Amino acid sequence: MSGSLVELRVLDGANLYFSRAAVKLTLDLTALIDAPAPAAKAYASALGLGATRPGRIGSGFRQRFAVRVVGHIVRRIAREAGIGRIGVRVRSESDVHRLVVAFPWAHEGRARALGQAIVDVVDAFGAEELPELIATVGDRVRNEPAGNPPPTLRPKIPVVAVTGTNGKTTTSRMIAHIGRAAGLHVGWSSTDGVYFDGELVKYGDFSGPSGAGQVLSQPGVQLAVTETARGGILRRGVGVAHNDVSVVTNVTADHLGLGGIDTVDQLAEVKAVITKITRPRGWCVVNGDDPRTFGMRLGSPAKCWVFSRDPDSPSIRTVLDEGGRATTVLDGFITVLDNSRDAEPLLKVVDVPMTLSGLSHYNVENALAAASAALGLGLPRAAVIEGLSTFTPGENNPGRMNMYSVRDFTVVIDLAHNEAGLEALLEIMNGVREPGSRLLLALGSPGDRADDMVSAMGAIGARGADRVVIGHKGDYLRGRPPEELEAVFREGTSSVGVDDVPAYPTELEAAQALVAEAKAGDVVAIMSLQDRASLDAWLRSEGATVDNPETLKSKVERAQH
Numbered sequence: 041m042s043g044s045l046v047e048l049r050v051l052d053g054a055n056l057y058f059s060r061a062a063v064k065l066t067l068d069l070t071a072l073i074d075a076p077a078p079a080a081k082a083y084a085s086a087l088g089l090g091a092t093r094p095g096r097i098g099s100g101f102r103q104r105f106a107v108r109v110v111g112h113i114v115r116r117i118a119r120e121a122g123i124g125r126i127g128v129r130v131r132s133e134s135d136v137h138r139l140v141v142a143f144p145w146a147h148e149g150r151a152r153a154l155g156q157a158i159v160d161v162v163d164a165f166g167a168e169e170l171p172e173l174i175a176t177v178g179d180r181v182r183n184e185p186a187g188n189p190p191p192t193l194r195p196k197i198p199v200v201a202v203t204g205t206n207g208k209t210t211t212s213r214m215i216a217h218i219g220r221a222a223g224l225h226v227g228w229s230s231t232d233g234v235y236f237d238g239e240l241v242k243y244g245d246f247s248g249p250s251g252a253g254q255v256l257s258q259p260g261v262q263l264a265v266t267e268t269a270r271g272g273i274l275r276r277g278v279g280v281a282h283n284d285v286s287v288v289t290n291v292t293a294d295h296l297g298l299g300g301i302d303t304v305d306q307l308a309e310v311k312a313v314i315t316k317i318t319r320p321r322g323w324c325v326v327n328g329d330d331p332r333t334f335g336m337r338l339g340s341p342a343k344c345w346v347f348s349r350d351p352d353s354p355s356i357r358t359v360l361d362e363g364g365r366a367t368t369v370l371d372g373f374i375t376v377l378d379n380s381r382d383a384e385p386l387l388k389v390v391d392v393p394m395t396l397s398g399l400s401h402y403n404v405e406n407a408l409a410a411a412s413a414a415l416g417l418g419l420p421r422a423a424v425i426e427g428l429s430t431f432t433p434g435e436n437n438p439g440r441m442n443m444y445s446v447r448d449f450t451v452v453i454d455l456a457h458n459e460a461g462l463e464a465l466l467e468i469m470n471g472v473r474e475p476g477s478r479l480l481l482a483l484g485s486p487g488d489r490a491d492d493m494v495s496a497m498g499a500i501g502a503r504g505a506d507r508v509v510i511g512h513k514g515d516y517l518r519g520r521p522p523e524e525l526e527a528v529f530r531e532g533t534s535s536v537g538v539d540d541v542p543a544y545p546t547e548l549e550a551a552q553a554l555v556a557e558a559k560a561g562d563v564v565a566i567m568s569l570q571d572r573a574s575l576d577a578w579l580r581s582e583g584a585t586v587d588n589p590e591t592l593k594s595k596v597e598r599a600q601h
Contacts, residue, residue, distance in 0.1 A: 051277035057142035061190035120178020149187025204289025214410035218427030227255035248272025249279025318342035323416035328355025347408035477561030481505035487520030498532020511550025
């Protein structure tokens with residue numbers, strides 16, 4: 041490996057830097073960042089940069105100077121190689137010694153050669169005759185065999201891309217279900233696998249670019265719904281050249297500290313990628329109650345379709361004034377607004393099973409997003425109504441707010457993989473808790489979550505529930521010792537005065553312990569990622585029944601008395 045090269049990554053589609061395939065180089069510029077100012081200035085001058093102020097060694101000013109230098113290097117080499125004008129993005133990292141440089145590519149062989157040429161010039165810091173080196177590497181790039189074009193797919197059928205921190209799986213499943221209600225053959229990819237007309241075709245996490253490829257390759261597919269996660273965008277780019285509708289549910293803290301994404305604003309920037317490749321005649325569907333998501337409409341070539349639970353939301357007024365559309369809740373109905381026509385009610389919120397009689401605010405939002413996307417595709421109003429009213433938590437949305445009646449208490453299985461998800465789970469638990477009964481919660485987390493998130497979930501859980509335990513996800517510890525995760529959870533629970541927090545090796549064992557403690561009217565919840573199938577089987581063996589919409593409605597009514 042070259043001295044400065046940390047990583048050369050070929051991104052096959054739209055990404056954080058460009059709306060098409062790009063090469064991303066991560067460089068360690070310690071030699072330049074920590075060099076005396078005269079040496080840094082001399083290097084810039086030898087490269088043909090005019091007046092420069094490198095700033096102090098190791099400073100933010102020096103890093104910004106390095107951004108300018110590296111951008112200049114890329115353009116110089118490209119010019120020598122006969123590439124002419126080239127798009128370049130250079131970004132500073134949180135580590136002052138590191139930079140990311142990205143440029144689009146049309147042929148992989150030549151693009152990789154350009155990446156290596158950049159590294160060679162950066163590694164020549166302090167060497168004599170830099171112009172000669174640039175000419176040499178430029179010739180090398182020019183004579184490199186072009187190689188393959190990007191494998192980005194150009195779909196011939198409508199595509200809906202769904203992203204967000206919470207709700208993307210539920211929303212994409214809802215859209216696929218509405219598509220089937222409209223009589224279409226629907227392919228759908230997600231963190232759970234690839235589905236065709238509701239049947240699992242391939243199991244695994246297909247929320248990256250390969251998922252889109254799998255869906256579009258299904259014979260007879262007429263509509264593709266692709267769940268698009270942060271990791272896939274960062275690692276490989278988006279797998280399709282464009283979409284017809286993009287949906288962003290929300291952006292909250294999740295996966296921070298991974299892949300160079302350290303803040304929620306940076307995370308929003310990643311998720312906005314799908315809105316930038318929406319066709320101009322399509323729709324960009326965004327959450328009007330989330331400022332970061334709402335702002336994404338400004339960078340999209342598509343028209344905006346906003347959703348909000350509040351019909352008087354300023355975001356709805358703004359979008360309607362801009363000529364867009366909105367979906368909201370008006371007099372208890374999911375309703376479409378458009379300045380050019382009367383408000384159009386679709387169906388009552390309480391008639392959408394996923395909203396748990398309107399109790400789950402997150403799922404009300406997911407239903408609004410799904411209705412907006414489906415109508416934006418041009419699917420019939422009747423199919424939207426049928427799809428939303430027949431989409432049930434257990435059968436159509438496994439692992440998301442699945443509720444069971446066990447003897448005389450309730451058990452909920454839900455992913456709840458971050459702070460916002462846990463808050464939503466507690467909202468549901470409280471909504472079906474009978475007066476005077478308790479909430480019993482099994483906490484859990486994959487091993488790669490940041491300590492502050494795990495600790496925060498411990499505090500949220502201990503504050504919101506009457507009893508908390510920890511149930512580990514052994515397959516998702518990602519090299520982290522379970523004892524370490526326990527200590528961080530307990531740090532959070534202790535901060536709100538709860539110290540008795542036992543831990544169990546699996547989600548199933550944690551659930552079994554809580555169910556053994558449960559009394560009439562209690563609500564038991566398991567944050568489940570790994571043991572969903574075995575939890576379901578065990579609960580059924582204990583005589584549990586899956587709550588249907590009528591049962592849920594009666595539980596909500598009992599809880600309110």
